[in-house]
Amino acid sequence: xxTMKHTLAVALILVPATISIPAQAESPDxxxxxxxxxxPVLDADTPEKAKLLRVQYGGDALVRELRETYAARLxxxxxxxxxxxxxxxVLRLTGDEPVExxxxxxxxxxxxxxxxTGQTHTREELQxxxxxxxxxxxxxxxxxxxTYADERTGQIVLEIYQPEAEExxxxxxxxxxxxxLDAPLRVExxxxxxxxxxxxxxxxx
Numbered sequence: 147x148x149t150m151k152h153t154l155a156v157a158l159i160l161v162p163a164t165i166s167i168p169a170q171a172e173s174p175d176x177x178x179x180x181x182x183x184x185x186p187v188l189d190a191d192t193p194e195k196a197k198l199l200r201v202q203y204g205g206d207a208l209v210r211e212l213r214e215t216y217a218a219r220l221x222x223x224x225x226x227x228x229x230x231x232x233x234x235x236v237l238r239l240t241g242d243e244p245v246e247x248x249x250x251x252x253x254x255x256x257x258x259x260x261x262x263t264g265q266t267h268t269r270e271e272l273q274x275x276x277x278x279x280x281x282x283x284x285x286x287x288x289x290x291x292x293t294y295a296d297e298r299t300g301q302i303v304l305e306i307y308q309p310e311a312e313e314x315x316x317x318x319x320x321x322x323x324x325x326x327l328d329a330p331l332r333v334e335x336x337x338x339x340x341x342x343x344x345x346x347x348x349x350x351x
């Protein structure tokens with residue numbers, strides 16, 4: 147199970163193409179309630195999943211501490227958890243200065259904090275590249291329905307509606323976009339079309 151409470155904002159480009167929903171970063175004034183080992187686990191369907199979620203809740207203070215400590219280098223922070231295995235928290239950092247992995251215990255369970263250095267962009271830099279180039283990406287990629295900056299991988303992800311891009315050399319477009327943005331892109335194809343449902347109103351720029 148892999149979940150992450152703090153995520154980068156997702157920008158949806160809805161059909162028709164004239165409707166635009168810009169990506170928005172997390173508000174700097176937003177303060178989430180602090181979780182801990184006593185926080186009830188309500189959304190787990192097995193005891194093992196409940197245990198993993200409890201570790202996340204108990205590690206909330208550590209997440210905040212690490213985000214602050216490595217703010218200038220932080221390219222990504224996420225939980226890497228699988229049922230039956232010890233929990234891991236992964237920090238991706240820019241720069242080559244090594245940081246030693248940490249081992250600790252949270253809510254009575256082992257936790258490893260792993261550091262992966264040498265990343266190209268901080269999460270803020272990647273998100274800015276994403277937001278600043280949304281209009282260009284929209285005009286360049288037929289069938290583009292959604293985009294987001296993936297702090298697990300350092301990629302900007304494009305979700306493409308396959309029926310509208312079947313005659314397009316997406317690999318050539320992807321390489322062109324990577325060259326323009328100086329950041330890796332990942333293209334994900336989908337056959338599900340995003341539409342504006344009844345009662346929904348898309349915000350305007």
